[in-house]
Amino acid sequence: MATKRTAPVRKVAIIGGNRIPFARSNGPYSKASNQDMFTAALDGLVSRFSLQDEVIGEVAAGAVLKHARDFNLARESVLGSRLNPATPASDVQMACGTGLQAIVNVANKIALGQIDSAIAGGVDTTSDAPLAVNDDLRQILVQLNAAKTLPERLKLAAKLRPGHIVPEIPRNSEPRTGLSMGEHAALTAKVWEITREAQDELAATSHQRLGAAYDKGFFDDLVTPYLKLARDQNLRPDSSVEKLAKLKPAFGGPEGTMTAGNSTPLSDGASTVLLATEQWAKARKLPVLAYLTFSQTAAVDYVHGDEGLLMAPAYAVPQMLTRAGLTLQDFDFYEIHEAFASQVLATLKAWEDPAFAKEKLGLDEPLGSIDRAKLNVNGSSLAAGHPFAATGGRIVATLAKLLNEKGSGRGLISICAAGGQGVTAILEK
Ligand SMILES: CC(=O)SCCNC(=O)CCNC(=O)[C@H](O)C(C)(C)COP(=O)(O)OP(=O)(O)OC[C@H]1O[C@@H](n2cnc3c(N)ncnc32)[C@H](O)[C@@H]1OP(=O)(O)O
Numbered sequence: 001m002a003t004k005r006t007a008p009v010r011k012v013a014i015i016g017g018n019r020i021p022f023a024r025s026n027g028p029y030s031k032a033s034n035q036d037m038f039t040a041a042l043d044g045l046v047s048r049f050s051l052q053d054e055v056i057g058e059v060a061a062g063a064v065l066k067h068a069r070d071f072n073l074a075r076e077s078v079l080g081s082r083l084n085p086a087t088p089a090s091d092v093q094m095a096c097g098t099g100l101q102a103i104v105n106v107a108n109k110i111a112l113g114q115i116d117s118a119i120a121g122g123v124d125t126t127s128d129a130p131l132a133v134n135d136d137l138r139q140i141l142v143q144l145n146a147a148k149t150l151p152e153r154l155k156l157a158a159k160l161r162p163g164h165i166v167p168e169i170p171r172n173s174e175p176r177t178g179l180s181m182g183e184h185a186a187l188t189a190k191v192w193e194i195t196r197e198a199q200d201e202l203a204a205t206s207h208q209r210l211g212a213a214y215d216k217g218f219f220d221d222l223v224t225p226y227l228k229l230a231r232d233q234n235l236r237p238d239s240s241v242e243k244l245a246k247l248k249p250a251f252g253g254p255e256g257t258m259t260a261g262n263s264t265p266l267s268d269g270a271s272t273v274l275l276a277t278e279q280w281a282k283a284r285k286l287p288v289l290a291y292l293t294f295s296q297t298a299a300v301d302y303v304h305g306d307e308g309l310l311m312a313p314a315y316a317v318p319q320m321l322t323r324a325g326l327t328l329q330d331f332d333f334y335e336i337h338e339a340f341a342s343q344v345l346a347t348l349k350a351w352e353d354p355a356f357a358k359e360k361l362g363l364d365e366p367l368g369s370i371d372r373a374k375l376n377v378n379g380s381s382l383a384a385g386h387p388f389a390a391t392g393g394r395i396v397a398t399l400a401k402l403l404n405e406k407g408s409g410r411g412l413i414s415i416c417a418a419g420g421q422g423v424t425a426i427l428e429k
Contacts, residue, residue, distance in 0.1 A: 016221070041123070062101075071091075096337070097422065104292075105120070176303045182251035258340060298319060315422065380395070392415060
């Protein structure tokens with residue numbers, strides 16, 4: 001492994017975060033739009049850090065499922081918030097990696113001296129998914145709109161058929177394979193021989209830890225109640241391996257090991273993170289929770305190759321460790337997004353596997369195992385839910401606070417994303 005450590009030009013401080021509790025799809029947020037939820041998360045951050053009428057260097061955010069009207073989602077949310085309207089904003093899209101990628105984008109601008117402060121995050125709703133009209137109807141409507149004469153319009157209107165009203169519903173699947181994320185993950189679970197018991201144990205632990213963290217007030221300054229929800233709706237603190245063992249397979253056929261309990265639920269929610277230079281924070285007497293020091297993206301060829309769709313972090317993390325001159329064991333906390341319990345376990349197994357190290361990573365030795373007591377210590381997506389683009393902000397704010405509480409140390413973030421991509425980062429205190 002290389003030992004050279006390349007420091008950023010300016011340190012990127014994480015000041016804090018704010019999110020709304022995550023809800024289950026078609027639940028309490030079913031009437032809220034992406035803009036409603038992201039504005040609520042943003043305004044909660046404004047209140048928390050007294051940012052009323054502040055001009056922030058940039059707000060970056062995204063949503064995986066977006067209506068056409070949300071082409072400028074981040075900017076519209078800024079205009080709907082109490083930030084100064086002179087705050088510029090940009091939209092980001094990297095599937096489930098969107099939130100973390102938005103954070104990395106603005107962190108890089110801070111490091112390079114282009115801005116001094118930023119807010120980044122994401123939002124998603126599967127309740128208010130954008131339905132599209134089918135291609136034939138779209139063509140007729142576009143032509144109707146352009147038609148100049150009544151006969152032209154009548155001729156086009158005569159082409160309308162009852163079947164045209166069937167909408168195109170966005171599918172939670174990969175366009176190039178037609179398989180859902182869950183079906184892809186089930187293939188990977190089989191390859192890596194991930195057992196049902198191991199998945200259920202990870203899921204139960206996630207619920208128990210998230211519940212305990214809420215009980216001890218960990219989220220009091222990270223989560224703002226919204227639409228009568230004070231905690232993540234999916235959370236079942238009394239979750240147990242015995243209860244989870246009773247659920248029937250959801251992916252991978254009748255013999256499949258993946259269930260509704262060890263897969264993330266479809267969710268709605270939004271998150272934000274405040275980042276800045278140390279000087280900006282000092283000028284406002286805002287303590288720094290942690291610093292974002294490294295990040296990495298990677299992608300795998302899941303279409304033609306034998307790679308699992310969600311295995312890109314297995315590549316991004318070793319690449320990042322090499323650049324940072326660190327080993328997988330040099331961390332106090334590991335935040336691995338729980339898209340599915342099987343995906344977390346497959347990634348951990350890949351890092352332990354000598355053949356994967358040699359053949360896929362070109363390394364003499366595997367990365368090795370991690371201390372599981374340090375993994376997702378306050379729960380993760382299986383318990384909290386996973387509104388796709390909002391997960392990165394949830395994880396960064398959680399980890400920064402954990403490091404601040406510890407007073408020192410280092411945390412690893414790993415997020416898998418649709419399209420065979422992965423986004424990872426290192427936070428340090
Ligand atoms: C990069 C990435 O992040 S990829 C990941 C992207 N995310 C996804 O793909 C989402 C995947 N998830 C899904 O599609 C859906 O949540 C599914 C298909 C797994 C499950 O959907 P549903 O069947 O609607 O789930 P539902 O909430 O009804 O749960 C089914 C049952 O399991 C039970 N259950 C769910 N979780 C638990 C739990 N932790 N403990 C005990 N029981 C549970 C429910 O109570 C329900 O029981 P019931 O049938 O008696 O009412």
